[in-house]
């Protein structure tokens with residue numbers, strides 16, 4: 001069935017006609033969409049190296065159709081959000097060496113409470129764009145340049161959050177959630193919690209924290225002490241940090257420019273086929289039992305390998321970075337995730353990795369997309385991993401737990417087990433953006449339309 005409706009996030013004038021001036025074009029105007037050239041102007045033309053111009057061609061491909069604006073989830077919540085098209089347009093000038101106002105442009109976007117840090121990294125604009133502009137990718141590049149090159153400290157805690165996240169993972173191998181909030185608001189050190197801004201946030205979060213403790217979702221000890229990976233793993237994770245962050249320049253892969261020099265292996269359309277072949281269904285059925293849920297929850301972010309006859313927990317390897325480490329340093333996030341993939345690939349007979357967390361799934365999918373598509377990049381990342389004797393090989397299948405439930409057990413089988421159906425309960429289920437996006441990376445096909453599955 002084809003549904004035709006007016007574009008989203010824009011006022012409807014009549015029928016299918018929306019007022020693009022009021023939203024889309026207004027936002028484009030906000031970012032000064034013209035070149036502010038370096039002065040003094042040369043006598044003849046500006047000489048620009050080829051690579052820099054190729055770099056901005058991706059954003060130049062934008063046809064201003066507004067499809068990304070129409071689909072943007074952050075804009076639904078905050079109509080003042082600058083939005084994906086305008087932000088991609090901004091990179092067109094921030095990436096252009098002839099423009100003289102890179103820092104001013106970035107500072108403006110970073111300080112705007114509806115700007116650079118309002119994007120929730122949901123992939124919607126990436127999927128909507130008919131021209132492969134990858135607005136979300138451009139936003140992440142803007143963030144990397146703002147913090148990594150210009151060290152812009154914004155009033156929206158974007159830079160502090162990124163620094164706090166990356167350093168907590170470096171210190172512990174995993175994220176220490178209780179420490180993230182105070183450091184994001186109060187400054188990236190243990191003393192951050194004593195800053196007035198952090199105190200205010202901690203106080204406003206107190207009801208949620210207390211409720212979580214009382215309902216057994218968080219133990220006091222677990223919240224106050226960092227979760228750590230084993231010392232040997234932590235040493236390797238820290239060595240990766242040293243190598244990647246010690247480079248003179250950040251190494252980034254833009255697939256639009258570098259191209260895919262190898263066909264990407266598509267994830268199997270249905271993991272159920274593998275499961276049936278190897279009788280794994282029984283195991284996954286057991287994972288559905290409530291008593292085993294806590295065990296599954298502990299896999300958060302670290303993934304486990306589903307081996308031929310039973311799923312094996314490979315143990316915590318390190319945080320996936322949840323997209324935040326990638327916006328700090330793309331190569332760092334990709335190398336940490338490649339290490340986890342490589343370790344899973346070493347599990348004897350393993351055919352896929354299972355991830356329990358939606359956000360980790362998204363972060364790993366993104367890393368894997370780059371690693372699988374470009375052999376040169378993969379070799380570069382593997383060079384860092386070789387210090388530990390590891391190598392990531394293209395094509396590790398990585399699925400989220402919920403998809404394994406849907407594909408291997410099936411919605412009908414799950415429904416038949418329901419003892420107390422929640423009929424007439426009006427809920428807005430949150431399964432996480434990354435459970436269903438990016439669809440091509442996840443191998444979600446028509447047979448398993450995400451929306452249908454989620455609504456059921």
Ligand code: SF4
Nearest residue numbers: 072074119120122125
């Ligand atoms: S990633 Fe999501 S929130 Fe961010 S700009 Fe794109 S659609 Fe909007």
Ligand code: SF4
Nearest residue numbers: 062063065066068129
């Ligand atoms: S969807 Fe793509 S082409 Fe259309 S406005 Fe957004 S970035 Fe430009």
